[in-house]
Amino acid sequence: MLNVSLKEFSAALARKKISSAELTGVFLERISKLGGALNAFITVDREASLAQARAADARIAKGEAKELTGIPIAHKDIFVARGWLTTCGSKMLSNFVSPYDAHVIERFNRAGAVILGKTNMDEFAMGSSSETSFYGPVKNPWDAVCVPGGSSGGSAAAVAARLAPAATGTDTGGSIRQPAALSGISGLKPTYGLVSRYGMVAFASSLDQGGPMAKSAEDLAMLLNVMVGFDARDSTSIERPAEDYTRDLEKPLPGLRIGVPKEHFGEGLAADVASAVEAALKEFEKLGAKRVEVSLPNSGLSVPAYYVIAPAEASSNLSRFDGVRYGHRAREYRDLTDMYCRTRAQGFGAEVRRRILIGTYVLSHGYYDAYYLKAQRIRRLIANDFVEAFKRCDVIVGPTAPTVAFPIGAKAADPVQMYLNDIYTIPANLAGLPAMSIPCGFGARSLPVGLHVVGNYFAEAKMLNAAHRYQQATDWHRRVPRGFEA
Amino acid sequence: MSWEIVIGLETHAQLSTASKMFSGASTAFGASPNTQACAVDIALPGVLPVANRGAVERAIRFGLAVGATINRRSVFARKNYFYPDLPKGYQISQYELPIVQGGEISIVTKAGEKSVRLTRAHLEEDAGKSLHEDFHGMSGIDLNRAGTPLLEIVSEPDMRSAEEAVAYAKALHKLVVEDIDICDGNMQEGSFRFDANVSVRRSGSPLGTRCEIKNLNSFRFLEHAIQFEARRQIEILEDGGKIVQETRLYDPEKDETRSMRTKEEAHDYRYFPDPDLLPLVISEEWIDEVKRGMKEPLRVQYGKFIEYGLSSDQATQLTATRSTSTFALSAIAGVPRDAVPTLANWILGPIAAKQKEEEISDIREKISPEQLKILSARVADGTVSNTTAVTTVLAAMWAGEGTADEIIEKRGLKQISDSGAIEKVVDRVIAANAKQVEDYRAGKDKAFNSLVGQVMKATQGKANPAQVNEILKRKLAR
Numbered sequence: 001m002l003n004v005s006l007k008e009f010s011a012a013l014a015r016k017k018i019s020s021a022e023l024t025g026v027f028l029e030r031i032s033k034l035g036g037a038l039n040a041f042i043t044v045d046r047e048a049s050l051a052q053a054r055a056a057d058a059r060i061a062k063g064e065a066k067e068l069t070g071i072p073i074a075h076k077d078i079f080v081a082r083g084w085l086t087t088c089g090s091k092m093l094s095n096f097v098s099p100y101d102a103h104v105i106e107r108f109n110r111a112g113a114v115i116l117g118k119t120n121m122d123e124f125a126m127g128s129s130s131e132t133s134f135y136g137p138v139k140n141p142w143d144a145v146c147v148p149g150g151s152s153g154g155s156a157a158a159v160a161a162r163l164a165p166a167a168t169g170t171d172t173g174g175s176i177r178q179p180a181a182l183s184g185i186s187g188l189k190p191t192y193g194l195v196s197r198y199g200m201v202a203f204a205s206s207l208d209q210g211g212p213m214a215k216s217a218e219d220l221a222m223l224l225n226v227m228v229g230f231d232a233r234d235s236t237s238i239e240r241p242a243e244d245y246t247r248d249l250e251k252p253l254p255g256l257r258i259g260v261p262k263e264h265f266g267e268g269l270a271a272d273v274a275s276a277v278e279a280a281l282k283e284f285e286k287l288g289a290k291r292v293e294v295s296l297p298n299s300g301l302s303v304p305a306y307y308v309i310a311p312a313e314a315s316s317n318l319s320r321f322d323g324v325r326y327g328h329r330a331r332e333y334r335d336l337t338d339m340y341c342r343t344r345a346q347g348f349g350a351e352v353r354r355r356i357l358i359g360t361y362v363l364s365h366g367y368y369d370a371y372y373l374k375a376q377r378i379r380r381l382i383a384n385d386f387v388e389a390f391k392r393c394d395v396i397v398g399p400t401a402p403t404v405a406f407p408i409g410a411k412a413a414d415p416v417q418m419y420l421n422d423i424y425t426i427p428a429n430l431a432g433l434p435a436m437s438i439p440c441g442f443g444a445r446s447l448p449v450g451l452h453v454v455g456n457y458f459a460e461a462k463m464l465n466a467a468h469r470y471q472q473a474t475d476w477h478r479r480v481p482r483g484f485e486a
Numbered sequence: 487m488s489w490e491i492v493i494g495l496e497t498h499a500q501l502s503t504a505s506k507m508f509s510g511a512s513t514a515f516g517a518s519p520n521t522q523a524c525a526v527d528i529a530l531p532g533v534l535p536v537a538n539r540g541a542v543e544r545a546i547r548f549g550l551a552v553g554a555t556i557n558r559r560s561v562f563a564r565k566n567y568f569y570p571d572l573p574k575g576y577q578i579s580q581y582e583l584p585i586v587q588g589g590e591i592s593i594v595t596k597a598g599e600k601s602v603r604l605t606r607a608h609l610e611e612d613a614g615k616s617l618h619e620d621f622h623g624m625s626g627i628d629l630n631r632a633g634t635p636l637l638e639i640v641s642e643p644d645m646r647s648a649e650e651a652v653a654y655a656k657a658l659h660k661l662v663v664e665d666i667d668i669c670d671g672n673m674q675e676g677s678f679r680f681d682a683n684v685s686v687r688r689s690g691s692p693l694g695t696r697c698e699i700k701n702l703n704s705f706r707f708l709e710h711a712i713q714f715e716a717r718r719q720i721e722i723l724e725d726g727g728k729i730v731q732e733t734r735l736y737d738p739e740k741d742e743t744r745s746m747r748t749k750e751e752a753h754d755y756r757y758f759p760d761p762d763l764l765p766l767v768i769s770e771e772w773i774d775e776v777k778r779g780m781k782e783p784l785r786v787q788y789g790k791f792i793e794y795g796l797s798s799d800q801a802t803q804l805t806a807t808r809s810t811s812t813f814a815l816s817a818i819a820g821v822p823r824d825a826v827p828t829l830a831n832w833i834l835g836p837i838a839a840k841q842k843e844e845e846i847s848d849i850r851e852k853i854s855p856e857q858l859k860i861l862s863a864r865v866a867d868g869t870v871s872n873t874t875a876v877t878t879v880l881a882a883m884w885a886g887e888g889t890a891d892e893i894i895e896k897r898g899l900k901q902i903s904d905s906g907a908i909e910k911v912v913d914r915v916i917a918a919n920a921k922q923v924e925d926y927r928a929g930k931d932k933a934f935n936s937l938v939g940q941v942m943k944a945t946q947g948k949a950n951p952a953q954v955n956e957i958l959k960r961k962l963a964r
Binding site: 079080086088093096098099100102197198199200201202204205206232233234235236312313315316318319320321322324325326336340360363364365368372 | 525528529530531532533534535536537564566568570573574575576627754756757758761762763764
C-alpha cells in the first residue's frame, strides 16, 4: 500500500482510510527498520513528525485539508527547519538547530505536509555520490555497494526504498537529477528563481535551485505546486502568476518536438545507458512525439566553467562558517587567525576544502579575469546554445548521467572523474533552465538508468506532460529495489 | 621649489533609513548589544540579502544634488575578508559599477571658491563593532551596526591643503545633512567619517606615493591628521627617503599617524558580483520621482537671499541649516524690501542667540514665520519701535505668550503716534527743563538726548521716537 502515488495517499487521507499519524508512523517504522542500512537520514524526530501529523489529522477532520495535508515528506538537510538540526552534511553545522524555517519548509507546513526527517547529503551539496557527508556515505537501495548519486543522495535513496512518499532536494550542477537517475526515481530542477532559496544553505547562489524528488512525474507536479512561489526575501525569486503544474499532464504528445543533442551521445557515455536512452526515445516516437537532432556545441565547456563559477561562489558563501557565532569551533587555538584556521580545517571535509581553495584562487587578484570572467562568458555561450536549440524543439532529451551507479569509493580519489558525472546536467544550471530525470530502464548490474529532459524557461508543465505520458506507457518508475518492497 | 600637498577623501555617510541596507532590522543607534541584529545580519545559514529601496533612493538624491551620473545599472559586489564583526565573511559593496559616478562639490576657502570633483559614490553595508575592553582577554562583538547602509563618497585628489580638505568635508556634511537630508551627520556616533589619502610632491611634479589615513571622525582630527601626515612625508623626502604606500591610523591623543599595514600586507578582497542580488536597475521614472520629491537646493536659496539684497555673509548664515533657511524665506516672502534686512537681523541676531541658548534646531518650534512677518509690519507701520519689537515682543513670542498683536495689546506696547499727545508731553518737558533747553540752544547736542529721554520716560517708552525727535527739534528751534 506504500507504493502508491501522492494522489492516492491524499485520497486515502481525505476518505479517512488512514490517518496522517498512522501513515507517518508507518514510514517512521520503515525508516527505523530499513533506513539504517542505507544511511539515508541524518535526523529523524519521531515526536516532532507525529505532532505535525496529528495537527494534519485535525485539519482533515475540520475539512480544511489541502492536497498534501498529512503526507510525510523527507527534506534534504540543506533546508533549515525551525527546531530541527540542520547540518548540511557537515561537521561544521553538526550542532546547528535552526531558529527559522526555509521558504520551502514554510510552504510545505502551510500545505499541512509532515516533515518526515532530514536526509543525508554530500557535505554542503558538494559531490555527486553522497560520499562526502560527515555522517557517512549513503547507499544505493538497488545495490548497497554502490552510491545513490549526489548530492541529494539521501532523498533519492529514501524515495527509491519507499522510506518516504516524496522528498525535496537541491540542484546546483545535477544534485537532484543525477541521484534521481542513479536511484531510479524522478526528480526535477525548476527554472532558476521559481523556488525561493531563502533558508536553503547556499552552495553556489547563481546555480542553486530547490526541487522535488518523487516516484513519478505526476507526484513531482503536485509537489511543485507547493514549492514554487514568489518570496520577497530572495532577490532572485521570480514574481509571476501561480500555475498548476498538473494541468497539462494528460495532454497527448503528438506535435511535441523532442530535441536530441548529439554532444550528449558521444565519448564517455556508457553503452548500457545509451541503449536505455535510445529505447526511451523510440517510446516517445511511438507516443507521437517527433525526434529532431539539435546541437549544443559548447556543452563540452560546461564542466570546466562550472568548476570555476561554483567554487568561486562557494568560497565566499562558506566564509560565514567561521566558528564565531554558531556551528563548530576548534577547542584550542592561539589567536584569532589560528581559531579560524583550525575551526575550518576541522569543520570542513576534504572536498569542501578543495572547492573553497579553488574558488579562492580563481577570484584572486590577477586570476579573476582569466578564470571567473572567462567562465561567465562561457556560461553565456552555453545559454545561447539552448536558445538556438529551442528554436527547433520543445524539450531536449538525453542521458542524465554517463553511467549507472558506481561502487562506493570508486571515484572518491579522482575528483575529475567524479566531476564528469555531471557533464549532461550542468549546462541546465549554467543556463538557468528547468530539467528533470525520470527512470528509463536498467543497465549494467540491473542498476537504474535516468532519462534527462530539459525544457525552455518556465516550461515545467510541458516537461511534466512528456514525462507523465512516458510513465503511463512504461513501468520503470514503479519498480522497487529488492528488499524494499512495500 | 616648494612642496604641494595632494589630498583625496573617502567619506562614509550613514544613510538615514529606518532599516538596514539588506535586512529589515532597525538602524537606531544606542540599543543594547546585538538586539538589532536579525537572522540576515548575523548571517545564519540560508539567509539572503534584499536591497533597501530607501537607501537606493538616498543615493539617487545625492547623485542629483552633486550633478553626477546616476548609473541606470549598477552592481553589488562582495568584498571578502575574515573578521569577527563581519558576519558573512564578506561585505556587500559596489565595486566596478557604482550607483553614482562623477559630480562635484564647490568649496570656499580664504583663497576663494573652488570645485572638488567626485570620482564616485557607492552603496554598501557597515560592519559590526568589536569591543576589546571589559571582556577579560576576550573580545565582544556587537552586530547592531552590521548591515547599516552607507554611501561611500570618493573625491578626486583635488585638495591642496588641510584647510581645503576641511572645507570640502564641511560642504559635503552640510549637503548630506541639511540640503538633501540623507544622513544625520552625527560624527560622534560615526554617521559621517573620513579616510584621507595624502601625498606630497614638488609643485608641477607627478603625484607622489600616497598614504591612507583611516577612520577620522571629526573635522579637527581630519585637519590635524593631514597636517601631521604631510609634515611626516616631507621630512622623509627631504632626508632623501622614500614614502611607503600604506594604511595609517591617526592617534588624537598624541596627534600623530601610525602605520597600520603596508601595501604588501594589504588584503586581496577577491571582489566579485554578489550572485544573491540582481544588478540594481534604476528607471528614468524613478529618478524623475526622486527629483520631484527633492527640496530646493540650499545654494539656490542662497541666491534668493542675495536677490533680496542681503549680504553674502548673511545669506551664508541663513542657509547654514535647511530649517533656518526655509523659515527665513517664508518670513521675508512678500514683505516690503526695506523690511527684509530687519527680519534677517532678527533671525541671525536675537533668534539665533535664543536657539543656541535653548538648543532649539527649528525656529518654528517657537515662532511661526507668519507671526514674525506681522511683527515686522508693526515696526514698519509705527505700532512699536524696533527696540520694543526685539526686546519685548519677540522675547514674549518666543516664550509662547501669544501672537505679536496679542502681546502688543496685552502689554500696552502700542507707540504713541498721536502728534497732539506727544506735543503736550514735549511742552511739559521743555517747561520743566529750562537748563537743558538753554544748553541745547547754546550748542550742546547732549542736552537734546537728555530731553528725548525725558519724553520717552514720561510716555513709558511708547512714544514714536522719530516723532519725538521731530517735534522736539521743531519746538526748540523757536
